[in-house]
Amino acid sequence: MITAHFTKPHALFICAARVMLLALLSSTAMAQSPLFQPLYEVLTHPRCLNCHTKTEFPRQGDERRRHDQLVVRGADNHGAPTLQCAACHQDENVADDAVPGAPHWGLAPLSMAWEDLNASKLCIALKDLSKNGNRSLSDLLRHMSEDELVLWGWSPGANRTTPPLSQSEFVDALTRWVNAGGPC
Amino acid sequence: MLTIQVNGVAQTVDAPEDKPLLWVLRENLKLTGSKYGCGQALCGACTVHIDGQPTRSCVLPVGAIGNKAVRTVEDIRNEHIGSLVQNAWRELNVPQCGYCQSGQIMAATALLKSNSAPSDQDIDRAMSGNICRCGTYPRIRKAIHKIASEQL
């Protein structure tokens, strides 16, 4: 009897803790809007996030390590004054894809740092004109479906992984989100 | 056939557009001062200036250069700061085996042209992509400081 007496509240407690944990997890990883969730999963893929860092340097690889050669962000997000991203990164992948490249290769400005943002925070930051380069929703759609550096994320060369949606699925999902007014 | 500006001279070369500039310099133009270390933009031995910016010639398709000016280590003494760098390198015996040094000289020249009083951090940021397997980094740093403090 004594055992039963103690077991019940204990089980309840575990149950409550589980619910709280799930709520916590969903508030950090899941968007409130199902229309933003697939976009979040693309934007936080290493091909995107490695240059949307909050750090003074870019990252590389799926493990997101600090960029080799200790290259830095620099004042204009394109590297140190005489060690620019373009010293190595060309307009296309080169050296049998060993060196990835696309036009205007560089980091996103710090206002567009997405590292460590949960889905709702990233969604809000993405739409914030003071952070996103003054882009309306339709500007965002154009930027993310046409910019050559963004498109590189789907043709990164070699064995680099690509975001979880294909480029056309991403544009479709983005269009749905924009048409719905950009719900977070 | 492609024409590129190298060390102030228009050079017409028989090379496919995707041939890396390093091999056009070394094979077509016999300018062998720029070295091949890795061919993957990892070491800096092949560094040349493209419109003054240090660039890894081993990964730069020659067809992407257009009218931009290529300057190699063979011509760097014709720039004031380039000659200061070469003299300081000689005076302080910076090179060990020397393999990385034409790249180091190109990177240091560009740094001192853009910054006449670089801090240690500025030097690190500008030179971290130029690897020296002999470890001459302390002498490189000393030579850059010496030029900045005595001659610029």
Ligand code: FES
């Ligand atoms: S040979 Fe070009 S960076 Fe190593």
Ligand code: FES
């Ligand atoms: S002097 Fe030998 S690699 Fe630099």
